Amino acid sequence: xxxxxxxxxxxxxxxxxxxxxxxxxxxxxxxxxxxxxxxxxxxxxxxxxxxxxxxxxxxxxxxxxxxxxxxxxxxxxxxxxxxxxxxxxxxxxxxxxxxxxxxxxxxxxx
Amino acid sequence: xxxxxxxxxxxxxxxxxxxxxxxxxxxxxxxxxxxxxxxxxxxxxxxxxxxxxxxxxxxxxxxxxxxxxxxxxxxxxxxxxxxxxxxxxxxxxxxxxxxxxxxxxxxxxxxxxxxxxxxxxxxxxxxxxxxxxxxxxxxxxxxxxxxxxxxxxxxxxxxxxxxxxxxxxxxxxxxxxxxxxxxxxxxxxxxxxxxxxxxxxxxxxxxxxxxxxxxxxxxxxxxxxxxxxxxxxxxxxxxxxxxxxxxxxxxxxxxxxxxxxxxxxxxxxxxxxxxxxxxxxxxxxxxxxxxxxxxxxxxxxxxxxxxxxxxxxxxxxxxxxxxxxxxxxxxxxxxxxxxxxxxxxxxxxxx
Ligand SMILES: Cc1cc2nc3c(=O)[nH]c(=O)nc-3n(C[C@H](O)[C@H](O)[C@H](O)COP(=O)(O)OP(=O)(O)OC[C@H]3O[C@@H](n4cnc5c(N)ncnc54)[C@H](O)[C@@H]3O)c2cc1C
Ligand code: FES
Numbered sequence: 001x002x003x004x005x006x007x008x009x010x011x012x013x014x015x016x017x018x019x020x021x022x023x024x025x026x027x028x029x030x031x032x033x034x035x036x037x038x039x040x041x042x043x044x045x046x047x048x049x050x051x052x053x054x055x056x057x058x059x060x061x062x063x064x065x066x067x068x069x070x071x072x073x074x075x076x077x078x079x080x081x082x083x084x085x086x087x088x089x090x091x092x093x094x095x096x097x098x099x100x101x102x103x104x105x106x107x108x109x110x
Numbered sequence: 111x112x113x114x115x116x117x118x119x120x121x122x123x124x125x126x127x128x129x130x131x132x133x134x135x136x137x138x139x140x141x142x143x144x145x146x147x148x149x150x151x152x153x154x155x156x157x158x159x160x161x162x163x164x165x166x167x168x169x170x171x172x173x174x175x176x177x178x179x180x181x182x183x184x185x186x187x188x189x190x191x192x193x194x195x196x197x198x199x200x201x202x203x204x205x206x207x208x209x210x211x212x213x214x215x216x217x218x219x220x221x222x223x224x225x226x227x228x229x230x231x232x233x234x235x236x237x238x239x240x241x242x243x244x245x246x247x248x249x250x251x252x253x254x255x256x257x258x259x260x261x262x263x264x265x266x267x268x269x270x271x272x273x274x275x276x277x278x279x280x281x282x283x284x285x286x287x288x289x290x291x292x293x294x295x296x297x298x299x300x301x302x303x304x305x306x307x308x309x310x311x312x313x314x315x316x317x318x319x320x321x322x323x324x325x326x327x328x329x330x331x332x333x334x335x336x337x338x339x340x341x342x343x344x345x346x347x348x349x350x351x352x353x354x355x356x357x358x359x360x361x362x363x364x365x366x367x368x369x370x371x372x373x374x375x376x377x378x379x380x381x382x383x384x385x386x387x388x389x390x391x392x393x394x395x396x397x398x399x400x401x402x403x404x405x406x407x408x409x410x411x412x413x414x415x416x417x418x419x420x421x422x423x424x425x426x427x428x429x430x431x432x433x434x435x436x437x438x439x440x441x442x443x444x445x446x447x448x449x450x451x452x453x454x455x456x457x458x459x460x461x
Binding site: 048053055075076 | 155156159228229234236237268269270291292293295296297356357359360362374375376
């Protein structure tokens with residue numbers, strides 16, 4: 001489908017998954033992970049995607065240009081654990097066509 | 111020993127509505143929750159956010175929904191064991207169950223309803239190797255009784271609402287309050303942020319940012335913490351208490367070891383009938399259960415609670431007749447002696 005993009009997600013056990021993410025269903029990266037069940041229920045998306053729990057933290061591995069962080073994402077990441085320079089909150093990354101080829105790794109559960 | 115008819119694990123919306131439905135069947139309920147307050151996700155994660163899909167409420171705040179559920183079930187006098195986690199379950203010879211919490215409180219009931227949502231809310235602990243050795247010896251993740259800190263030296267870490275609000279509250283109680291956060295920006299309500307600024311200016315809160323606690327020191331109890339400011343050498347800060355407030359995250363926890371069938375971090379139930387688990391007498395309702403087509407929504411939890419109560423009635427009153435009554439028609443008789451009923455129609459002649 002034209003509106004779908006290819007992204008690669010490494011789960012918390014280190015397994016790589018190539019998945020198709022729709023860009024026309026108002027889905028964010030956290031929701032893509034949930035729709036493919038790449039992390040156990042209840043361990044991702046705990047706050048529903050309000051940048052309030054960091055359960056959707058991931059490390060961005062590709063050079064893909066992503067939207068800038070908003071204040072709330074930055075603030076939440078500054079309280080989260082296992083944060084690296086390439087950390088982002090999956091729930092704050094809305095899937096768009098420009099993200100074709102995005103590669104991310106899920107941060108450990110905390 | 112606390113005894114009741116239906117022991118409910120989890121005081122979220124599902125557990126609270128169970129009290130009402132059980133009460134209509136003259137069954138008493140007692141609830142256990144790891145959180146210090148009822149409401150589950152609605153009170154812990156998003157009390158001030160609106161919900162738009164509660165039937166008949168075009169919009170209601172999650173915190174208000176909790177209050178209304180408490181108000182609705184009040185007449186059935188539910189018991190509460192709050193701030194404790196249900197840890198073990200033992201089946202008795204008479205078919206009843208004894209559930210014991212992490213604090214040793216025992217509860218006995220013929221029916222157990224697990225309404226545990228995504229799991230029991232557990233504190234997110236900072237990654238410090240010896241932190242667990244100091245738990246309840248100066249390290250606390252949840253503040254239950256602020257008086258406990260009277261005239262003590264307190265270090266709080268975190269950058270959200272609870273870190274801000276407790277720093278403000280304890281500024282008047284503790285001997286000293288130090289707030290440590292990785293950034294200079296805080297994430298909270300504007301008035302909380304402004305109040306902390308004010309208290310900092312008058313020297314009632316010692317604010318250290320951007321910084322992190324990098325070690326805890328002490329022999330038996332916490333005696334000091336090591337604070338590392340960004341790009342500076344670490345220093346030692348004497349304190350009686352270290353309170354990391356990094357939020358809570360739900361964990362299925364001990365319920366996972368109760369011999370229940372678990373799938374996708376949830377408890378499998380018979381949704382064709384009554385939401386019973388693979389152990390007769392134990393039910394699972396609301397977000398905590400799973401079955402084909404399951405949706406984790408509040409309204410689904412309400413429906414599941416209602417059907418579960420019917421099954422509980424049959425277990426507790428074997429062979430006894432029951433017929434569904436409308437609340438409008440038969441009214442609601444509380445265990446506290448109150449009665450709600452529809453006003454009678456007037457019968458009066460018209461000349
Ligand atoms: C941000 C957000 C927005 C949401 N918006 C909506 C919405 O618009 N509409 C909607 O229908 N739903 C919404 N939901 C989902 C809704 O909140 C849940 O479906 C609902 O809270 C589930 O209720 P519950 O009573 O089953 O479980 P919970 O609310 O999760 O409560 C379970 C309780 O059980 C306790 N517990 C668990 N295990 C134990 C144990 N072993 N010992 C002691 N206590 C234990 C937990 O501490 C918790 O308090 C939203 C959720 C979030 C996070
Ligand atoms: S889902 Fe909670 S921060 Fe993204």
